[in-house]
Amino acid sequence: MSRMKVELLHIHKRFGAVQANRDVSLRVEAGTIHGLLGENGAGKSTLVKILSGFLRCDQGEIWIDGQPVRINSPAAAIRLGIGMLHQDPLDFPSLTVLENFIAGQRGRLGLGLRESRKRLEKACEEFGFNLNPDGAIGSLTVGERQQLEMLRLLSLGINTLILDEPTTGISAAQKDLLFAALRRLAEQGKSVIFVSHKLADVECLCDRVTVMRQGEVVGELPVRGEDIALLEQQLIDWMFGRELTPPARPHSPQRRADPLLELRSLVVRHEPFALALPDLAVQPGEVIGLAGLEGSGQRSFLLTCAGLLPPRRGRILLGGQEMTGRPYGDYLRCGVGFSPADRLREGLIPGLTLQEHFALQQQDPWINWALARQQTQAAIEHFSIRGHPYSRVEQLSGGNQQRSQLALLPTPLSLLLMEHPTRGLDIESALWVWGQLLERTQAGTAILFASADLDEILQYSDRVMVFSGGQVSEPIPAAELTVSRLGQMMTLPVLRSTHSGEIPGIPTEV
Structure with missing residues (x-):
């Protein structure tokens, strides 16, 4: 031995x-x-x-x-x-x-x-x-x-x-x-x-x-x-060094006649199969959690809603405006933001400093470095980033990379799509992230997020969609779910009605 x-x-x-x-x-x-x-x-x-x-x-x-x-x-x-x-x-x-x-x-x-x-x-x-x-x-x-x-x-x-x-x-x-x-x-x-x-x-x-x-x-x-x-x-x-308190969850938004996001008969490309989505209407300020085993289609769904992956068929409407088939830039101009889980491959650019990231956001042909430095310093202070304007992003800890990624998101946003917003973060950083996100919902931003943490999904979501075995459930009020039931739903698909008829979905009782 x-x-x-x-x-x-x-x-x-x-x-x-x-x-x-x-x-x-x-x-x-x-x-x-x-x-x-x-x-x-x-x-x-x-x-x-x-x-x-x-x-x-x-x-x-x-x-x-x-x-x-x-x-x-x-x-x-x-x-x-x-x-x-x-x-x-x-x-x-x-x-x-x-x-x-x-x-x-x-x-x-x-x-x-x-x-x-x-x-x-x-x-x-x-x-x-x-x-x-x-x-x-x-x-x-x-x-x-x-x-x-x-x-x-x-x-x-x-x-x-x-x-x-x-x-x-x-x-x-x-x-x-x-x-x-x-x-x-x-x-x-x-x-x-x-x-x-x-x-x-x-x-x-x-x-x-x-x-x-x-x-x-x-x-x-x-x-x-x-x-x-x-x-x-x-x-x-x-x-x-202190007691941690979860951010207060605002009341669920009231249903309105004109939803912020509408999905109609949407079928998402997700190899090796296509993923049929139930018709969905998302209200301003609403938070919808996406639960499922890794690779069950949550990422493909978020990419499609962000305009980064064209749907196989169906329609996407944002504020009543037809967005299906339009390029990613049009989604950005309509206030749609996407925050990926892989911060250093998709969210940030290794080798560049924080200041250079803010400089890239400028629309003018010539970079105003004084403005970029001012914006970077303001973000460091507001988002409590442990670094300085000349820190390269790969040198930051995972929590500070996530804070930087949030700092770079445009304001305001109508729709924020997120993969694993607190993956790899400690308790304090996770609570801080959700405090920032819930502030955005108060201003009307709707959030769709995928997470492997079922407690996180139930704590912050108004409704939950479950991805399982190539199918997606109708949105379920989070108040009707428990962690145990949600975990079972992720592995036990059964027949349930959607826009395309009877397809495997999620049981109401397990």
């Missing part, structure tokens, strides 16, 4: 004017799952990237089993038995599952594909994973890619596994599998560092937890056997 004790002592790391880690010490015992908790931008990811060799600290020491070590690269970390599973797994999309599993294995080319296949299948059986060795990486969900990367790291002899926000974007079933696998690793004597901002995950899984805030360690506690209510309050106090 391999056991490894890890210690980081007095770690300092600075990025320009930002002190990401300040005198941070962390001790992780062998055979334990140690939670590293903190809000977005607290310095958690920086610390574990130093341990895993992706970054070098400015000052401090790393000790393994009582001996000081130098970790100058990810390869050096792996040789010492330390591996990191990133929030977005590091894999090769053009290769198969088996080829990715083999990647990076030292001196094992002679084993051949047959032996490697046996090793992969045996590892999958041990942890209950269902991975096709010949399958393409592009066909895997985020959770399955995580499973593959974890098995690859373990095959390299990892004794300390670091996971950075691993439950973001995976299903409940995949999370259960992941947690069972991590407990098994701890039982085998391996140490696990679980980086998260989700209190419930840490409370469910970890033996101990260390809390960081603004680059420093502010507390450490045992988790096992503790009173959950008291533990949660202490962790919130350490993370944020």
Whole structure:
């Protein structure tokens, strides 16, 4: 049984004017799952990237089993038995599952594909994973890619596994599998560092937890056997320094004769099938949540409503104006905004600063840099972005990227379409985001949003549409739903009437 004790002592790391880690010490015992908790931008990811060799600290020491070590690269970390599973797994999309599993294995080319296949299948059986060795990486969900990367790291002899926000974007079933696998690793004597901002995950899984805030360690506690209510309050106090209150949800908008958005006999392109939508009328200020397993068509629906994906058939009307088949620019001019989940691929432009993003919004042929700087500074202050006008967006934490993306949305908007508005955000940032969104609804903006967080959907939606098995339900008042019932609806489609007749939909009682 391999056991490894890890210690980081007095770690300092600075990025320009930002002190990401300040005198941070962390001790992780062998055979334990140690939670590293903190809000977005607290310095958690920086610390574990130093341990895993992706970054070098400015000052401090790393000790393994009582001996000081130098970790100058990810390869050096792996040789010492330390591996990191990133929030977005590091894999090769053009290769198969088996080829990715083999990647990076030292001196094992002679084993051949047959032996490697046996090793992969045996590892999958041990942890209950269902991975096709010949399958393409592009066909895997985020959770399955995580499973593959974890098995690859373990095959390299990892004794300390670091996971950075691993439950973001995976299903409940995949999370259960992941947690069972991590407990098994701890039982085998391996140490696990679980980086998260989700209190419930840490409370469910970890033996101990260390809390960081603004680059420093502010507390450490045992988790096992503790009173959950008291533990949660202490962790919130350490993370944020104050009590958090959800934003007040305004009353549902009154039905009007003239809706803001109308969908009539709409059929959305969603490979490998077409998605038939029920006729829908959305009122100004209304919030509609889109629930469903990942890849069930929510994204295709939002892209179609934004003018980014032409419908197969049907009509889209905005304020009574025909929008079907019109280009994306026309939707923008009519006050439609789209906020994607992938901030750095679709929402923001890596390599550009915040100021340059605001400069791109100017309509004049010549950029007014003084105006761009003024707008950027105002956004930083209003949206509480931890950065400065010259910060490149990829250097910001996930929460600050989301705040920046919201800051760049036009005002006013008639319709806001959002994918996973709080994915990867800590509690405070998520509450802040929804405070901003609900302010927009007060001004008449209607919001359609997709989320994997069913609590979020029920808390903020007026009505909910469920995507399941290639069908979409009629909108259901959120007050009539519970998390349990909604979860069942996402996997148990039955006949229900829509504009196109009787098609599989959602049961009224489960």
